[in-house]
Amino acid sequence: MNKVHTCHWPGCDRRVPPARWGCRPHWFALPLPLRNRIWATYVPGQEVTKTPSAAYIAAAKEAQQWIAERELVVENKLPRGQQRLGDQ
Numbered sequence: 414m415n416k417v418h419t420c421h422w423p424g425c426d427r428r429v430p431p432a433r434w435g436c437r438p439h440w441f442a443l444p445l446p447l448r449n450r451i452w453a454t455y456v457p458g459q460e461v462t463k464t465p466s467a468a469y470i471a472a473a474k475e476a477q478q479w480i481a482e483r484e485l486v487v488e489n490k491l492p493r494g495q496q497r498l499g500d501q
């Protein structure tokens with residue numbers, strides 16, 4: 414079973430390494446405090462055991478809420494002014 418892991422950004426189906434939250438542009442579209450929380454709560458190997466910590470789930474959920482609140486979901490777009498971030 415080799416399940417394809419994709420970006421957690423709603424509507425984005427770009428493939429990313431299992432340890433990554435999402436693709437580069439979308440990851441960097443998240444505010445820094447949120448990214449820090451996801452990193453801080455991430456436990457190596459959780460994508461294998463499928464048992465991420467409650468803290469990680471909470472952080473990931475917060476990211477989804479942040480995206481939903483800004484209505485960025487529908488058109489799968491990045492926040493204004495950040496389109497070029499992560500392109501280098």
Ligand SMILES: [Zn+2]
Pocket residue numbers: 420421422425426427435436437439440
């Ligand atoms: Zn993405």
